[in-house]
Amino acid sequence: MLRYIVRRLLHMIPLLLGISFISFGIQQLAPGNFTTVMKADPTVSPAYVRQLEHQFGLDKPWPVQYVLWLRNALHLNFGYSFAYKTPVAQLIFQRMGNTFILAVASMIISWGLAIPLGVWIAVRKDSWLDRIVSILSFAGISAPGFFLALLALLFAEHTGFLPVGGMHAPEAYFFTPWHNFTDMLAHLILPALVLGVGGCAGILRQMRGSMLDTLGEIYVQAARSRGLSENRVIWKHAFRNALNPLITLFGFSLAGLLSGSALVENVMAWPGLGKLILDAVLARDLYLVMGSFVMGAALLLLGNLAADIMLMAADPRIRME
Amino acid sequence: MHSPILKVQNLHTWFETPTGTARAVDGVNFELYQGETLAIVGESGSGKSITALSLMQLVPEPAGYIEKGSIFYKNRDLLDLTWEEMRALRGKDIAMIFQEPMTSLNPVLTVEKQIVEAMQVHGTATGAEARKRAVDMLNKVGIRSPQQVVRQFPHELSGGMRQRVMIAIALSNNPQILLADEPTTALDVTVQAQILDLLASLQKELGMSMLLITHDLGIVARVAQRCCVMYAGQIVEEAPTSELLKNPQHPYTRGLLASLPSRARRGQELYTLEGVVPPPTRWPKGCRFALRCPNRMDICKNVLPGETALSPQRRVSCHLYNSDSAEAAVPLENPS
Numbered sequence: 102m103l104r105y106i107v108r109r110l111l112h113m114i115p116l117l118l119g120i121s122f123i124s125f126g127i128q129q130l131a132p133g134n135f136t137t138v139m140k141a142d143p144t145v146s147p148a149y150v151r152q153l154e155h156q157f158g159l160d161k162p163w164p165v166q167y168v169l170w171l172r173n174a175l176h177l178n179f180g181y182s183f184a185y186k187t188p189v190a191q192l193i194f195q196r197m198g199n200t201f202i203l204a205v206a207s208m209i210i211s212w213g214l215a216i217p218l219g220v221w222i223a224v225r226k227d228s229w230l231d232r233i234v235s236i237l238s239f240a241g242i243s244a245p246g247f248f249l250a251l252l253a254l255l256f257a258e259h260t261g262f263l264p265v266g267g268m269h270a271p272e273a274y275f276f277t278p279w280h281n282f283t284d285m286l287a288h289l290i291l292p293a294l295v296l297g298v299g300g301c302a303g304i305l306r307q308m309r310g311s312m313l314d315t316l317g318e319i320y321v322q323a324a325r326s327r328g329l330s331e332n333r334v335i336w337k338h339a340f341r342n343a344l345n346p347l348i349t350l351f352g353f354s355l356a357g358l359l360s361g362s363a364l365v366e367n368v369m370a371w372p373g374l375g376k377l378i379l380d381a382v383l384a385r386d387l388y389l390v391m392g393s394f395v396m397g398a399a400l401l402l403l404g405n406l407a408a409d410i411m412l413m414a415a416d417p418r419i420r421m422e
Numbered sequence: 423m424h425s426p427i428l429k430v431q432n433l434h435t436w437f438e439t440p441t442g443t444a445r446a447v448d449g450v451n452f453e454l455y456q457g458e459t460l461a462i463v464g465e466s467g468s469g470k471s472i473t474a475l476s477l478m479q480l481v482p483e484p485a486g487y488i489e490k491g492s493i494f495y496k497n498r499d500l501l502d503l504t505w506e507e508m509r510a511l512r513g514k515d516i517a518m519i520f521q522e523p524m525t526s527l528n529p530v531l532t533v534e535k536q537i538v539e540a541m542q543v544h545g546t547a548t549g550a551e552a553r554k555r556a557v558d559m560l561n562k563v564g565i566r567s568p569q570q571v572v573r574q575f576p577h578e579l580s581g582g583m584r585q586r587v588m589i590a591i592a593l594s595n596n597p598q599i600l601l602a603d604e605p606t607t608a609l610d611v612t613v614q615a616q617i618l619d620l621l622a623s624l625q626k627e628l629g630m631s632m633l634l635i636t637h638d639l640g641i642v643a644r645v646a647q648r649c650c651v652m653y654a655g656q657i658v659e660e661a662p663t664s665e666l667l668k669n670p671q672h673p674y675t676r677g678l679l680a681s682l683p684s685r686a687r688r689g690q691e692l693y694t695l696e697g698v699v700p701p702p703t704r705w706p707k708g709c710r711f712a713l714r715c716p717n718r719m720d721i722c723k724n725v726l727p728g729e730t731a732l733s734p735q736r737r738v739s740c741h742l743y744n745s746d747s748a749e750a751a752v753p754l755e756n757p758s
């Protein structure tokens with residue numbers, strides 16, 4: 102088991118190298134760099150621009166730049182953001198915390214809704230309830246995320262019940278810690294709902310399908326033939342087995358936390374990693390983009406690994422390797 | 423013989439399907455006596471499994487349902503019981519084992535958990551006592567290293583071992599009746615014989631009654647005292663096994679026997695039954711075997727034959743033996 106994890110971690114190294122190289126290369130495809138805007142600005146002296154270019158190594162050919170970046174990155178120095186004038190690592194970790202809060206809240210909503218509801222409608226297959234939930238969930242799958250986000254903003258705007266966008270009230274600086282926390286929760290509700298409800302539908306379909314599959318298995322029939330109560334048959338025998346494909350899905354969603362929330366973060370002004378990355382790409386903030394990409398890729402790979410480990414814990418047939 | 427422990431009368435179990443009502447079990451009568459093994463034999467699709475599931479009231483819902491009939495056990499009609507009353511009987515009074523040992527155990531639970539659960543739910547044994555009894559049961563079904571096997575998962579066991587575990591689970595509450603639905607069909611031939619002998623000896627030892635479902639007459643000869651032949655949702659012939667094998671009456675039974683490889687003489691071509699079982703949504707109006715029957719008469723196409731008692735222990739549903747319908751009721755030679 103431990104050896105398996107170590108091996109998987111080692112496999113991540115060449116992958117991350119490849120990803121970082123490609124990301125670096127792609128950013129060189131577009132003409133210009135961070136200083137392009139400055140060059141067009143008559144108030145910035147060309148000498149200063151050249152000094153900046155030299156300082157950040159932008160005057161060297163890009164493969165050389167990449168090697169420099171890589172050497173620093175291996176020493177856990179991800180460089181400075183041009184735009185924020187702050188170490189990239191510090192920026193990323195601060196924003197990642199915010200993304201994490203949003204992602205966990207939305208996952209609690211989507212998984213907390215989808216799992217029991219999926220089991221429930223699978224057991225009552227073809228009932229009215231099943232049909233209604235199915236239609237709603239198809240609508241949920243097809244509704245674009247930004248549409249839900251706009252709806253939520255409209256709701257907040259019209260009712261004044263919840264804050265519109267952002268993570269803290271402007272005056273939050275003067276709040277008590279407790280007040281600060283509740284204020285953050287109030288800001289969290291809408292983006293978390295938008296993300297959670299959006300993600301719920303897919304999980305629900307998967308849970309229902311998987312549950313229907315296992316309910317038709319002979320071991321479920323056999324469990325009934327032993328006189329077990331229907332609750333026990335459903336939860337201990339059918340559900341335990343129906344959960345396995347969902348664990349894989351959970352791993353993917355864990356891995357996709359970052360990209361998944363990027364859109365909502367941007368529309369609803371949640372100061373997370375997704376928003377940071379988009380801003381950085383637009384500003385051609387090279388090292389910030391690189392740091393975020395590599396961080397995102399590492400999260401993706403770690404998420405997959407976590408899912409595989411969970412699956413091994415849940416399914417004895419996979420434990421054998 | 424003593425009174426029957428289970429008496430099935432006029433059982434009809436139907437399915438609503440897109441192509442119409444499938445009358446999978448369509449008027450089945452039989453009695454199971456205390457301490458005997460009764461076989462139900464018939465081709466695949468004749469309704470054997472659905473008969474067994476009907477006894478358990480576990481017919482796949484919502485398509486399947488018991489249309490009518492009665493199932494008497496201990497002077498009560500099981501079909502009158504509430505769901506909870508029936509649940510208390512399942513696995514306690516009437517236990518069942520299935521055809522596919524590969525898929526009839528839960529893959530994510532250890533053998534121990536599955537045996538212990540079966541006892542716990544009926545309060546037969548709990549905790550350490552149940553765990554000890556689980557090992558005893560595995561011993562009883564001929565598993566040599568029960569201490570090790572209890573901790574294993576189903577996928578770590580061979581097919582034969584899994585079927586032994588299924589038997590151990592089924593017998594853990596000392597049931598009165600064991601329903602064995604093709605318990606050896608999915609196994610290698612050598613393992614088949616072992617499992618059959620095991621079932622036969624356990625049945626005697628525990629004094630329980632066994633309903634053995636199979637499509638293989640060779641198996642019937644090995645373990646069952648009496649035998650019902652099922653065709654197209656009905657029982658067409660019933661007889662003590664030895665008599666049935668020596669002197670089959672229904673043309674379908676004769677065909678089944680004649681097509682047994684062990685019965686063929688050297689150098690002779692193996693007899694095969696012509697045609698297939700008609701679909702259960704469209705049973706013919708008359709005798710359901712008529713289309714395939716070598717002894718077909720005019721009446722067979724239009725009138726479903728009733729039961730004729732040939733002796734206190736034998737009955738057959740065929741116009742050949744019905745004095746009203748068959749002028750030409752000459753006993754026939756075996757085919758071939």
Ligand SMILES: Nc1ncnc2c1ncn2[C@@H]1O[C@H](COP(=O)(O)OP(=O)(O)O)[C@@H](O)[C@H]1O
Pocket residue numbers: 437438439444446464465466467468469470471472473482485486702
């Ligand atoms: N779930 C189901 N839905 C519809 N029809 C079914 C279902 N299960 C069984 N049947 C019908 O019942 C017939 C008898 O099935 P079964 O009892 O399993 O036969 P066997 O004698 O091979 O055990 C089948 O031919 C099929 O048409």
Ligand SMILES: [Mg+2]
Pocket residue numbers: 470471472603604
């Ligand atoms: Mg069957």
